[in-house]
Amino acid sequence: MKNGAGADAYCRDGFCVLPSRSFLEVQKLSVWYGERQVLKEVHASFSACSIVALIGPSGCGKTTFLSTLNRLTDLYPSCRVTGSIRMGDLSILEPKLDVRRLRKRVGMVFQKPNPFPLSIYRNIAWPLSEHQRLRKDEIAYRVELALRDVGLWEEVKDRLHHSALQLSGGQQQRLCIARCIALEPEVILLDEPCSALDPLATETIEGLLQKLRSRYHLMVVTHNLAQARRLADEVAVFWVVEGCGRLIENGPTERIFLDPIEPRTRAYVSGLIG
Amino acid sequence: MLERLPVLQRWVGDTRLLTGVYWGLAWGSLGLLGYWVMQLGLPIFREGWVGISWGFLAEEPLRSGRAGGIGSILLATAWIVGICLMTALPLSLGTAILFRQFQREAPRLIVLIRHCLDVLAGVPSIVFGLFGYAFFCQFMGLGFSILAGGLTLACMILPVMIRVLEESLAAVPLAYEWGAVSLGLSRVGILLNLLLPRALPGLIGAIIIGLGRAFAETAALLFTSGYVDRWPQSVMDSGRALSVHVYDLTMNVPGGERSAYASALALVLTLLIINTIALACLHILQRRTPANAALSLGRSR
Numbered sequence: 001m002k003n004g005a006g007a008d009a010y011c012r013d014g015f016c017v018l019p020s021r022s023f024l025e026v027q028k029l030s031v032w033y034g035e036r037q038v039l040k041e042v043h044a045s046f047s048a049c050s051i052v053a054l055i056g057p058s059g060c061g062k063t064t065f066l067s068t069l070n071r072l073t074d075l076y077p078s079c080r081v082t083g084s085i086r087m088g089d090l091s092i093l094e095p096k097l098d099v100r101r102l103r104k105r106v107g108m109v110f111q112k113p114n115p116f117p118l119s120i121y122r123n124i125a126w127p128l129s130e131h132q133r134l135r136k137d138e139i140a141y142r143v144e145l146a147l148r149d150v151g152l153w154e155e156v157k158d159r160l161h162h163s164a165l166q167l168s169g170g171q172q173q174r175l176c177i178a179r180c181i182a183l184e185p186e187v188i189l190l191d192e193p194c195s196a197l198d199p200l201a202t203e204t205i206e207g208l209l210q211k212l213r214s215r216y217h218l219m220v221v222t223h224n225l226a227q228a229r230r231l232a233d234e235v236a237v238f239w240v241v242e243g244c245g246r247l248i249e250n251g252p253t254e255r256i257f258l259d260p261i262e263p264r265t266r267a268y269v270s271g272l273i274g
Numbered sequence: 275m276l277e278r279l280p281v282l283q284r285w286v287g288d289t290r291l292l293t294g295v296y297w298g299l300a301w302g303s304l305g306l307l308g309y310w311v312m313q314l315g316l317p318i319f320r321e322g323w324v325g326i327s328w329g330f331l332a333e334e335p336l337r338s339g340r341a342g343g344i345g346s347i348l349l350a351t352a353w354i355v356g357i358c359l360m361t362a363l364p365l366s367l368g369t370a371i372l373f374r375q376f377q378r379e380a381p382r383l384i385v386l387i388r389h390c391l392d393v394l395a396g397v398p399s400i401v402f403g404l405f406g407y408a409f410f411c412q413f414m415g416l417g418f419s420i421l422a423g424g425l426t427l428a429c430m431i432l433p434v435m436i437r438v439l440e441e442s443l444a445a446v447p448l449a450y451e452w453g454a455v456s457l458g459l460s461r462v463g464i465l466l467n468l469l470l471p472r473a474l475p476g477l478i479g480a481i482i483i484g485l486g487r488a489f490a491e492t493a494a495l496l497f498t499s500g501y502v503d504r505w506p507q508s509v510m511d512s513g514r515a516l517s518v519h520v521y522d523l524t525m526n527v528p529g530g531e532r533s534a535y536a537s538a539l540a541l542v543l544t545l546l547i548i549n550t551i552a553l554a555c556l557h558i559l560q561r562r563t564p565a566n567a568a569l570s571l572g573r574s575r
Contacts, residue, residue: 072456077379103458110456114449116468126467127457176453183457 029083037244051218053228056238061245062221066189070106107180111192113172115164124182146182150174170201187217322539325532338527346505350513355488357424370439395433402430403494418512423499431484442476478556492517
């Protein structure tokens with residue numbers, strides 16, 4: 001553990017021990033799509049400056065949990081969310097919240113790389129110029145900075161004005177991360193960022209996430225247990241209980257993998273189920 | 275029967291045979307098209323070429339079109355088609371965008387509206403003419419005017435244009451929009467940066483289709499813009515469209531055949547020129563925006 005704050009924080013069947021410092025507190029979060037409940041009473045808190053991995057079998061609500069954090073669930077007309085999520089001073093589920101500013105603070109990277117069908121430069125410059133009034137040279141500087149951060153600058157500096165769709169899958173995903181961090185968010189949500197990539201590109205992305213962990217809170221959904229163990233400071237295990245997704249256990253990575261409290265977590269991390 | 279089956283299978287499974295059938299059909303339809311062009315197009319070009327001249331294009335028709343030119347008629351046509359496009363384009367584009375936005379929120383309503391549009395697209399133009407006469411000329415008090423004709427034509431081409439634009443917007447993957455929304459980008463920004471550039475080919479396609487139908491329309495205009503062949507002074511004047519002029523010369527004016535052929539040739543040439551310009555625009559635009567050029571590359575991966 002980098003910081004001891006989250007060391008004693010864990011959660012078990014809705015019972016939650018709060019750590020002393022947490023950047024994200026989730027209470028009684030439930031999500032419905034139409035009549036179907038996909039998440040039930042999630043309680044959790046995550047400590048600052050860390051990589052949190054969300055693991056669990058398919059359909060257990062990991063991605064849904066992630067998308068409630070920047071209100072992407074708003075895009076589904078039938079989706080209903082109850083409970084509360086606090087991020088610092090911000091109450092995320094507040095109906096009157098300025099969602100666009102929230103999404104600037106909580107960025108998201110998707111499973112399949114989705115750079116805009118614009119030039120590499122415009123992919124980053126467009127979101128920047130929409131959120132902030134910047135001079136042209138400032139934008140150029142920030143674009144370069146973001147591309148350097150994700151290690152893409154050297155690879156693309158000669159073809160900034162070529163289409164982003166010509167990049168390889170791994171490069172596209174790094175561009176998506178660059179597009180996100182150019183807005184200087186606090187949290188970056190990553191929904192299985194490596195599952196569409198080959199092992200080499202995965203390694204690059206993982207290295208990048210290690211580099212970014214000191215500056216942003218990262219929450220990564222992954223199916224890859226080894227990856228979760230390699231990357232994360234904290235792990236949250238989701239499970240399908242009686243047809244809907246629940247958070248069954250969360251805590252420091254080592255404890256979850258070596259000494260889990262939940263028998264289901266033990267079976268899952270040792271590869272017996274899931 | 276049973277022992278024949280393998281032979282049949284061999285025949286059906288033989289790709290050479292299928293390819294042959296496809297090529298046969300393709301050449302057959304090409305031949306049919308060629309025959310029509312010869313039958314219809316050649317006389318128009320042969321007869322029309324004699325009558326057409328710069329003077330003919332600039333002058334007002336005399337003696338019901340037996341002499342003189344088609345200048346005033348070209349002007350009226352341009353006004354009618356211009357009004358039609360200026361009304362139909364923003365309306366259809368707006369509708370197509372709304373369709374995309376509300377697709378998720380009210381899918382049943384969208385399906386219903388789309389069905390209505392399909393029915394409307396198949397309604398004979400004379401019905402639109404009668405509607406235009408009753409609504410624009412009588413109810414709104416526009417009388418026989420270029421304005422009424424243009425608006426009626428707009429109603430007529432709206433369903434088709436909406437469908438074409440909608441298809442082109444639907445071709446924009448949702449993943450782009452999700453990415454943009456997750457970055458907190460505004461709807462207007464998404465529209466301008468993502469949706470419209472992608473929809474541009476569809477937009478030009480819609481313009482070509484709309485123009486084609488508007489230029490060729492006769493029945494809907496007979497009742498709405500009328501057939502006064504003088505120079506129109508304003509959009510409230512009655513004006514005769516080119517297709518109406520051709521119709522009138524062939525059906526009602528003995529001795530007007532030569533002018534009819536020349537006018538028909540002018541109509542065909544105008545359409546050809548406009549289509550060529552539109553396609554050239556499309557070509558240039560696709561080469562200039564890097565994203566469009568790369569789209570095919572992105573797909574092939």
